[in-house]
Amino acid sequence: MTAIRTARERAREELTREIKLEARRQLASEGAQRLSLRAVARELGMASSAIYRYYPSRDELLTALIVDAYTDLADTADAALAAAPTTPRARWRALCTAVRGWALAHPHEYALVYGTPVPGYRAPQETIEPAARLPLALIAVAREGRPDTPAQDTPAPPAPAGPLGEQLARLRAELAPDLPEAVLARAAIAWTQLFGMIGFELFGHLAGSFDPADAFFAHAVEEMADLVGLPAEV
Amino acid sequence: MTAIRTARERAREELTREIKLEARRQLASEGAQRLSLRAVARELGMASSAIYRYYPSRDELLTALIVDAYTDLADTADAALAAAPTTPRARWRALCTAVRGWALAHPHEYALVYGTPVPGYRAPQETIEPAARLPLALIAVAREGRPDTPAQDTPAPPAPAGPLGEQLARLRAELAPDLPEAVLARAAIAWTQLFGMIGFELFGHLAGSFDPADAFFAHAVEEMADLVGLPAEV
DNA sequence: CCGGAGTCAAGAGCAGTGCTCTCGTTTCAG
């Protein structure tokens, strides 16, 4: 679509990519805190001031890395879903496991997007779309787990009222009209649980209790699948 | 117990405290990232090098702030519990609400302890005891919610086997012999959910969905109370 | 083909950081 016309534009595009790539390398090995524009420039053999022709500030570079991280995580999750079996519970398991696997493989990227934001940082519009992909995937699997006919043995819990009811109604209308609001709320709870648990594991808060956290993670995933009402496996 | 003998020791103790106090002020207003030893020294009217007589490094100062934050949070939670009604569910609610309230009132302190840790940071022994107080409080309330006689209408879920079973058995023996292991696991799940949700709210991940998060928070607290088996209120 | 306009890399420089070292001074203890 956007053909690169001049050699200058081509060089610019390539350098922009290379800077981000080297920055991502340093992010992966050193963490966002220690990522240094000057070190990136040094590694690329250019003056530190030249970086600013491509990224107006360190925060902008970090934002690009954030978008990439969200996208990479969501791609990983999508790939896991594509390779997963067809039962909703197995897909839920595959999704959650993929998220954890990505987090353990890319701890600094995970910390960058789900850890402490930089004090003055406001998430630009471009980050919210890739960031939303993962909760959307969770909701999608939750929808797959809905029975075709409303169950009669386990009555649906009452829909929350008040402000939460309005928020849920809005979300439901936008992305899951077939999901009861109570179930949507539970999916959101499972969402926060998943990332809370992964964050705890990654940041060492489970060190004294569930040190190899694999079993605890797997168990929690099942409990959350129960919570959102995914049918048990036969 | 430890009487301060000399004037030098007294001055040292006081300065140590004042440095931490000023650091805490800057942490609260600027965040851990922007906390600067030199700024602390400047505010206290001393040379920056003098700080190092009291805290050997910035990380050590941060560690002291971390211990204080954990302690402050746990104290707040304990106070909320002391002022709470007697029913387990009300106490659970009070506890969770107090944690969220503290987090919202002290976002940078919360981010310091539950957000991204500094890359090379290993939690010293002195931090784990105050850090454990809050999960212990959650477990304590979960124990209050146990029926005096084992319920027969809702059979206890089977205890997890495998490595998780061993971890749960160890935890249970240490801190909650009267709690079934499955319930202990659910309390841990609720623990991670609580902090995941608070972190999400604080770091802006709920901005597009549950923006005033109060109602969602309250709802999730009830759902988690259900999960750990706290009796519903009459 | 060529000259002005826009783009670029490089370097110096600013203000700030954590941290170290030295150097007098103060304070404590034997």
Next chain:
DNA sequence: CTGAAACGAGAGCACTGCTCTTGACTCCGG
């Protein structure tokens, strides 16, 4: 009272993000 330990101040080092200037390069229209 004296030697040793503790202390505060200041200079200095190696960094950081970022800005500004300078000179060279590339492109595009005439």
